[in-house]
Amino acid sequence: MLEDFGNLDVLVIGGGNAALCAAITALENGASVLILECSPKSLRGGNSRHTRNMRLAHEKQIDPYTGAYPADEMWNDYMRCTGGMKDPELAKITVYESPGVLDWARAQGVRFQPALAGTLHLSRTNAWFLGGGKSLMNTLYRRAEALGARVLYDAEAIDLDIKDGRFRSATVRIKGQNTVQIPAKTVVIAAGGLQSDLEFLKGAWGAAAENFQIRGTPFDTGTMVKVLLAAGAESVGDPSQGHMVPCDSRSPKFDGGIVTRLDCVTLGLVVNKAGNRFYDEGEDFWGFRYAIWGRLVAQQQDQICYCFVDSKTINKFMPSRYPAIKGNTIGEVARQFGLPVEKVETTVAEFNRAVQPGTFNHTILDDCKTAGLTPSKTHWAQRLDTPPFYGYPLSPGLTFTYFALKVDRRAAVLMKGGQPAENIFAGGEVMAGNILPKGYIGGIGLVIGNIFGRIAGKEAATLAKKSAAVASKEATHAAK
Amino acid sequence: MPQSELIHTGEEMMAVCNSCRYCEGFCAVWPAMEYRRSFAEADLNYLANLCHNCSECYYACQYAPPHEWMINPPQTFAKIRAQSYEQFAWPKPLASAFRANALVVSLVTALMLVLFLFGATQGLGGRSLTAPVPNGNFYQITSHEVLVLAFGAAGLFAALALLIGVVRFWRNIGEQTSDLTNPAALILAVKEALTLKYLDQSGWGCAYPEEKSSQSRRWFHHITFYGFLSCFAATTLGAIYYYGFGWKGPYGYASLPVIFGTLGGIGLLIGPIGLYFLKLRRNSDLEDEKQYGMEVAFIIMLLLTSASGLLLLILRETAAMGTLLVIHLGIVMALFLTLPYGKFVHGVYRFVALVKYALERARKKALGV
Numbered sequence: 001m002l003e004d005f006g007n008l009d010v011l012v013i014g015g016g017n018a019a020l021c022a023a024i025t026a027l028e029n030g031a032s033v034l035i036l037e038c039s040p041k042s043l044r045g046g047n048s049r050h051t052r053n054m055r056l057a058h059e060k061q062i063d064p065y066t067g068a069y070p071a072d073e074m075w076n077d078y079m080r081c082t083g084g085m086k087d088p089e090l091a092k093i094t095v096y097e098s099p100g101v102l103d104w105a106r107a108q109g110v111r112f113q114p115a116l117a118g119t120l121h122l123s124r125t126n127a128w129f130l131g132g133g134k135s136l137m138n139t140l141y142r143r144a145e146a147l148g149a150r151v152l153y154d155a156e157a158i159d160l161d162i163k164d165g166r167f168r169s170a171t172v173r174i175k176g177q178n179t180v181q182i183p184a185k186t187v188v189i190a191a192g193g194l195q196s197d198l199e200f201l202k203g204a205w206g207a208a209a210e211n212f213q214i215r216g217t218p219f220d221t222g223t224m225v226k227v228l229l230a231a232g233a234e235s236v237g238d239p240s241q242g243h244m245v246p247c248d249s250r251s252p253k254f255d256g257g258i259v260t261r262l263d264c265v266t267l268g269l270v271v272n273k274a275g276n277r278f279y280d281e282g283e284d285f286w287g288f289r290y291a292i293w294g295r296l297v298a299q300q301q302d303q304i305c306y307c308f309v310d311s312k313t314i315n316k317f318m319p320s321r322y323p324a325i326k327g328n329t330i331g332e333v334a335r336q337f338g339l340p341v342e343k344v345e346t347t348v349a350e351f352n353r354a355v356q357p358g359t360f361n362h363t364i365l366d367d368c369k370t371a372g373l374t375p376s377k378t379h380w381a382q383r384l385d386t387p388p389f390y391g392y393p394l395s396p397g398l399t400f401t402y403f404a405l406k407v408d409r410r411a412a413v414l415m416k417g418g419q420p421a422e423n424i425f426a427g428g429e430v431m432a433g434n435i436l437p438k439g440y441i442g443g444i445g446l447v448i449g450n451i452f453g454r455i456a457g458k459e460a461a462t463l464a465k466k467s468a469a470v471a472s473k474e475a476t477h478a479a480k
Numbered sequence: 481m482p483q484s485e486l487i488h489t490g491e492e493m494m495a496v497c498n499s500c501r502y503c504e505g506f507c508a509v510w511p512a513m514e515y516r517r518s519f520a521e522a523d524l525n526y527l528a529n530l531c532h533n534c535s536e537c538y539y540a541c542q543y544a545p546p547h548e549w550m551i552n553p554p555q556t557f558a559k560i561r562a563q564s565y566e567q568f569a570w571p572k573p574l575a576s577a578f579r580a581n582a583l584v585v586s587l588v589t590a591l592m593l594v595l596f597l598f599g600a601t602q603g604l605g606g607r608s609l610t611a612p613v614p615n616g617n618f619y620q621i622t623s624h625e626v627l628v629l630a631f632g633a634a635g636l637f638a639a640l641a642l643l644i645g646v647v648r649f650w651r652n653i654g655e656q657t658s659d660l661t662n663p664a665a666l667i668l669a670v671k672e673a674l675t676l677k678y679l680d681q682s683g684w685g686c687a688y689p690e691e692k693s694s695q696s697r698r699w700f701h702h703i704t705f706y707g708f709l710s711c712f713a714a715t716t717l718g719a720i721y722y723y724g725f726g727w728k729g730p731y732g733y734a735s736l737p738v739i740f741g742t743l744g745g746i747g748l749l750i751g752p753i754g755l756y757f758l759k760l761r762r763n764s765d766l767e768d769e770k771q772y773g774m775e776v777a778f779i780i781m782l783l784l785t786s787a788s789g790l791l792l793l794i795l796r797e798t799a800a801m802g803t804l805l806v807i808h809l810g811i812v813m814a815l816f817l818t819l820p821y822g823k824f825v826h827g828v829y830r831f832v833a834l835v836k837y838a839l840e841r842a843r844k845k846a847l848g849v
Contacts, residue, residue, distance in 0.1 A: 049542050113505035131540030132502030257542050259499040320499045
């Protein structure tokens with residue numbers, strides 16, 4: 001069944017948002033496309049299956065947003081959350097090209113809806129998919145197939161034949177069948193980050209990585225990144241950096257997705273295993289801080305922390321998959337976690353004493369703060385004084401890694417020495433590290449995937465057609 | 481699955497769904513879920529009956545099988561619905577009719593056909609059922625009084641059984657009986673039911689029978705429902721003609737009862753056939769296969785009713801009239817008697833769930849939420 005892939009224009013390795021954006025764009029530019037998705041059809045879409053929105057700039061209030069979000073403001077938010085890159089070119093493309101993504105997505109049939117209830121601060125800035133990321137992926141797959149894409153599921157690219165920066169074919173293991181060699185004129189790598197490769201994580205984090213949860217697909221093992229680096233590609237990013245958020249410690253190792261995240265931190269008090277607070281829980285809106293907290297938890301002993309709230313706030317944040325641990329006193333909750341009870345009680349008592357009078361308002365950076373406490377809590381600080389009390393155990397949940405393939409503005413993979421590979425392009429998490437050095441800003445992952453996926457698809461299709469034209473000219477010449 | 485186990489599955493599912501909420505934009509179930517933080521049996525009965533089985537949520541679900549949490553709202557809600565029909569059925573001993581439903585409906589239909597054929601031949605004395613009747617006057621086969629008495633009694637029984645079931649359901653889901661007649665809530669629920677708002681999804685349609693959203697199920701359901709309503713209107717008009725004006729049937733082809741009856745009959749042919757073929761194409765992973773018999777039995781009963789009624793109309797001036805009339809009446813009687821113990825109840829329970837959803841929205845609004 002695979003022999004007829006002999007004259008393929010664009011091979012897309014990966015099956016998530018970036019891969020499908022690349023495939024659709026390549027198809028629209030007249031190229032033949034084969035998509036290799038290493039998961040079964042039911043789990044297709046990589047991490048995109050777990051997503052729900054895109055952060056897109058828009059100069060005016062338009063549907064589905066609740067207000068304007070100028071690109072300059074998005075740029076500032078990006079800088080505020082990530083610190084920015086030394087070379088900001090690709091980040092600038094991401095932010096300033098983002099307004100066009102909405103119309104592009106709608107043209108593919110993607111459906112949008114208002115922001116989900118209970119998700120604060122994102123209705124103005126982010127466009128939400130009706131039904132979430134899996135629904136997005138269903139639409140993109142339908143669109144790609146309607147345009148003539150061929151899709152192979154359970155098909156994992158395990159090696160690439162690359163000579164002097166030129167891709168020739170991919171070695172593909174198809175579940176239940178033989179390993180085959182698939183040649184193509186160009187290749188787009190959109191196969192996700194390295195987060196599901198626990199050995200890679202241990203290399204970057206040491207034994208601490210044992211206690212990480214991988215929030216998304218177990219299929220993102222970074223094979224393509226490793227193969228390309230071995231073939232002389234340049235990398236970017238710190239291997240220990242990634243999109244990491246605090247998740248419930250009771251979650252499964254892989255694929256827990258959105259429901260394991262805990263949004264209680266800004267409303268509560270967080271202690272480590274020793275029973276001490278270690279960071280300002282109310283530093284900024286949760287949407288700007290959740291990605292920092294994953295890393296904070298990862299840096300604590302045994303990579304675990306505990307968030308305490310009381311009856312005043314237990315229903316003020318999104319519910320999560322696992323029920324809170326409940327007790328009539330703080331000590332009772334602490335005991336169930338196996339924490340040093342007296343120490344936790346002291347920490348809470350000191351915190352309660354330090355809380356200053358203020359007017360609580362979770363929708364703004366309010367004036368409820370502590371005084372004379374280290375670390376302080378600078379907003380939304382309320383005494384924990386209304387039983388019953390509740391606690392959640394927090395572990396680091398890794399979404400994707402920022403160690404990535406270095407690419408240029410054409411999404412071409414850069415080789416060591418800075419030369420772009422001739423016919424190898426990349427989009428999505430596999431190159432997100434060119435834009436995200438650390439931290440995260442909610443909803444930007446899919447924007448990177450969309451914009452660089454489409455650039456990669458266009459470049460690959462154009463190149464494939466050019467090389468086909470050259471080949472046919474040569475053939476005509478030879479015939480003469 | 482025992483009820484407690486099924487409810488536990490529902491609770492576990494809701495714990496995942498309520499912390500995900502990606503489906504919020506699809507239908508009424510998800511906003512109604514978000515009004516809650518815990519999910520007891522009553523909540524699940526309510527949400528399950530509010531579910532229109534559109535399947536959008538399943539195809540959008542990041543936790544659907546083969547994910548280890550096996551989240552499958554259409555199937556789980558279908559199972560809970562089936563259990564709720566039994567739980568609230570009146571009289572209690574007849575609740576088991578929901579289980580071997582296809583068998584029960586077949587037996588009742590066969591029994592009614594035998595009874596009506598026997599009754600008719602007895603009533604006719606020595607006359608043959610196939611003897612010509614002038615002008616297709618069916619009252620010469622069965623008298624008007626017998627028809628009114630038999631169908632009036634069956635109709636009243638069905639209505640009473642449905643009403644008691646609905647009130648039991650209403651109280652189970654935590655509402656006062658008096659709130660069932662809240663005018664604002666009723667108006668909203670009627671509007672949402674008559675337009676099948678939650679199979680429409682703002683014009684996208686629903687993921688039935690396949691992943692790609694389509695309006696086909698909504699339209700075939702509309703054709704079925706309005707066909708049913710049109711037949712009901714025809715009967716009502718006939719009663720008004722008879723009692724109000726003293727006009728006795730059979731009515732002419734251009735009369736209102738015949739026009740409504742004919743249109744309704746055609747609707748009840750096209751609609752159920754369409755729904756059946758959509759059902760054949762549906763992904764079986766979303767189905768509660770135990771309900772297949774009940775669903776198909778109802779579709780067949782509607783088809784038999786409309787087909788026999790239309791045939792009777794077409795052939796009413798031939799020798800076949802007598803036999804066709806008796807067969808049609810037998811089928812309609814079986815349909816009436818089995819209405820409270822089969823697929824038909826989904827309409828009343830879902831409607832009542834929509835009334836509660838309207839009340840809940842009004843209450844939230846009053847609280848300023």
